[in-house]
Amino acid sequence: MSRFLYYFIFLTMVSNIIASVPKILLFESKTGAIPSMIAAVIIGTIFIYILVKLFNSFPGKNLPEMLKAHTPKWFAYPVLFYLFLCWFCAGLITLITYVFLFITFFSPETSIVITTFAFVLVISFGILMKSRSMLYMAEIVIVLFVPIIFFLLIKFYANPKLDWDFIKISMMHINHVPSYWAFGASLYLFVGIADLVIFNKLFTKKHKMGWKQVLIIGLTGTAVLFTTFFVPIGYNGVEQIADLTFPWVSTSDSIRMKYGLIERVIFIFILAFLGIAFVSLLLHWHVALKILESIFEFKRLKWKGKLLAPYIFVILFGIISLVLTRKLTQYQLFSLSNYFYGSLPIFFTVLIISLVVVKRRAKL
Amino acid sequence: MKHRFKNYKVIVVAAMYFSCVFVLAGCGFKDIDKRVFVTGIGIDPAEKEEGGYKVTLKLSLPVASIKSSTGPNYEYLVYEGETLAEAIRILETHTDKILEFGHTKIIVINEELLQENMKDFMDYFVRRSDIQLIAWVAAAKTSAESILRVEPSAESAVSSTLVNFFGSNGTESPFITSTFLYEFRRDMLSDGVDAVLPLVEATEDKKELIVNKSLVVKEKSKPFELTAEQSKYYNTLLNGMSGFSYKAEKEDLTFVINMEKTTVHYKVIMDDGKPTSIKMNVKMIGVIGQSNKNLALNNLKEYDKIAAEAVKKKITDFLTTVQEKNLDPIGFGLRYRTMMLYDKNTISEWQKAYPDLPFDVSVDVALKGTGAIE
Numbered sequence: 001m002s003r004f005l006y007y008f009i010f011l012t013m014v015s016n017i018i019a020s021v022p023k024i025l026l027f028e029s030k031t032g033a034i035p036s037m038i039a040a041v042i043i044g045t046i047f048i049y050i051l052v053k054l055f056n057s058f059p060g061k062n063l064p065e066m067l068k069a070h071t072p073k074w075f076a077y078p079v080l081f082y083l084f085l086c087w088f089c090a091g092l093i094t095l096i097t098y099v100f101l102f103i104t105f106f107s108p109e110t111s112i113v114i115t116t117f118a119f120v121l122v123i124s125f126g127i128l129m130k131s132r133s134m135l136y137m138a139e140i141v142i143v144l145f146v147p148i149i150f151f152l153l154i155k156f157y158a159n160p161k162l163d164w165d166f167i168k169i170s171m172m173h174i175n176h177v178p179s180y181w182a183f184g185a186s187l188y189l190f191v192g193i194a195d196l197v198i199f200n201k202l203f204t205k206k207h208k209m210g211w212k213q214v215l216i217i218g219l220t221g222t223a224v225l226f227t228t229f230f231v232p233i234g235y236n237g238v239e240q241i242a243d244l245t246f247p248w249v250s251t252s253d254s255i256r257m258k259y260g261l262i263e264r265v266i267f268i269f270i271l272a273f274l275g276i277a278f279v280s281l282l283l284h285w286h287v288a289l290k291i292l293e294s295i296f297e298f299k300r301l302k303w304k305g306k307l308l309a310p311y312i313f314v315i316l317f318g319i320i321s322l323v324l325t326r327k328l329t330q331y332q333l334f335s336l337s338n339y340f341y342g343s344l345p346i347f348f349t350v351l352i353i354s355l356v357v358v359k360r361r362a363k364l
Numbered sequence: 365m366k367h368r369f370k371n372y373k374v375i376v377v378a379a380m381y382f383s384c385v386f387v388l389a390g391c392g393f394k395d396i397d398k399r400v401f402v403t404g405i406g407i408d409p410a411e412k413e414e415g416g417y418k419v420t421l422k423l424s425l426p427v428a429s430i431k432s433s434t435g436p437n438y439e440y441l442v443y444e445g446e447t448l449a450e451a452i453r454i455l456e457t458h459t460d461k462i463l464e465f466g467h468t469k470i471i472v473i474n475e476e477l478l479q480e481n482m483k484d485f486m487d488y489f490v491r492r493s494d495i496q497l498i499a500w501v502a503a504a505k506t507s508a509e510s511i512l513r514v515e516p517s518a519e520s521a522v523s524s525t526l527v528n529f530f531g532s533n534g535t536e537s538p539f540i541t542s543t544f545l546y547e548f549r550r551d552m553l554s555d556g557v558d559a560v561l562p563l564v565e566a567t568e569d570k571k572e573l574i575v576n577k578s579l580v581v582k583e584k585s586k587p588f589e590l591t592a593e594q595s596k597y598y599n600t601l602l603n604g605m606s607g608f609s610y611k612a613e614k615e616d617l618t619f620v621i622n623m624e625k626t627t628v629h630y631k632v633i634m635d636d637g638k639p640t641s642i643k644m645n646v647k648m649i650g651v652i653g654q655s656n657k658n659l660a661l662n663n664l665k666e667y668d669k670i671a672a673e674a675v676k677k678k679i680t681d682f683l684t685t686v687q688e689k690n691l692d693p694i695g696f697g698l699r700y701r702t703m704m705l706y707d708k709n710t711i712s713e714w715q716k717a718y719p720d721l722p723f724d725v726s727v728d729v730a731l732k733g734t735g736a737i738e
Contacts, residue, residue, distance in 0.1 A: 030706075104493045105493050105494075108493070160603070163695075163698075165695060165701075165702055166550075166698065168702035169701045169702050171702075172701070172706045173706045174705070236549075237550035237553060237554040238554065239554050240549075240550075240553045253498065253546070254497050254498060254546040255498070256531075256544075258533070264498065
């Protein structure tokens, strides 16, 4: 498997901590989060396996091209539009959650519009880059931030104040029926591979997908999900864990670096995850933009030989996120993410079905 | 023509970048001379109105340089209000600067407040995202205000004595309990463990601070004061603090042992789905610190036994004292809850069983030597 595929998968896995996944999982911590997490790891890994195998049949092509070439218009366009919506929402949720978190913990005095605007400005330049540059950028960010994240992980786990009794108590809630919403939220960790929809164009070789790769993905997924769910419980207890609005940020504030340059780990945490969240956001919106471009090709809108459509779309993205960050309350954001994560099983099904359809038609 | 066009483009891009500078200036950022740092918060019950709080804020005044300052400079703001938030809002009008809570390192609470409605005021600290969850929480004897107002003569210009007591920042002693804000919240709200706070006292002349006792805090009951000796056992058992010293006696031999390392394991013994006893294994490694007689190195094994016997008695004493008060600072209840699948009756069953559970403590002391002399 190309190393870039691992980047897609791992970036989304790690960035879940900044999105609303921990909040939803911990909200359900007493009503079946654990069985749903176990189910999500198994099913998510299977989804990744299937998707990589399916994309292997079409080296060097992206999904919009495939759909347009082999399926009727009434099928191709709605599917593409649905996929666009999903990717756009994935990015939007990360963005809004991050802005809220930034406002709450980092600079409560800055107006929300300016913060969002600063984010949107940088992201707009990012998503207009070439797909290949996106891959390299992902690599650079991973190289820069993974050591910091490992350092933070060691800090979280090596701290004697992490009370394993609480973690064990929460594990005793295993005897519940899996909850659908928690399942959806945990499935988000495995959604990264779907970036192939656009990026498959850059991979002309087939990906090797054996038991070794499946094992790596499955184990990493388990480890990340375990950390996401249990570390906040170990620091904040079982009973009142659902009260925290940003469980992970509060948890990172519980760590102290006695001899560190900065005593409060929270600042390092927020900055490290700023990088991760940005790249995952860029990847999602880049895919969303490319899909949107394939649906609406305004070929006449040209200026000096350049298509204007992408720029218009990016401005639209920016306006939507600016309006939504101002309008949404925290509860609305929570339910929006809840519904989005809940729709992920449908998303995977649609993606797999359309790929299977394309594969059959192409061979006929 | 083309060349000129490129120049024009560069200017546009540069202009865009510079216009961004103006956006940055609008971030609402206030300079450091417009801010004042709150280093400590004290809460007392209000004197005038029933159920209110008296809030004391300890403000650190900035100094130009450490060399030029003679000692620490503090200012205190005191106000009474019905809730913490209201009182602090009013205190914002008592100073010309913004109150900055990001550097609050200590929260001192009057011990009288630690009985009921603790959630009420703890809520404020956790909800306010700029107060660190790694701030220390301490209980104050007589009043939180008087504790905050103590300025010991040994205090240096840029450090705060009260903060250095905790977390082995400065002094390291098993008598001092250190509790983070998040830890206090976690233990207070969880079933099966009770929160323990250090108790800060001031000397009579209000010149020095003393921290060697602790309070076991439980909602809806009077806080139980652990003596210095009991606090030492609590910290050794729960946090494995080093520096534990113990006097052992047998016949006419008396010696003091300094423990360097303590490891503790405990579990709840179950029989037939019901807790029957609590088993605790303590392992200690140490050296002899003082003795009234000459000690022979080849007799170390014997001294081990004498010491183990004595420590065991003390630990059992400590555990039964808190048990009698129906308090559980170690968290045996938590351990019990980890032993079975979740059931909503587990907690009430435990609470019923805990006061009568016998303790089975076994202590293993390994003395490494007799110090510099035999």
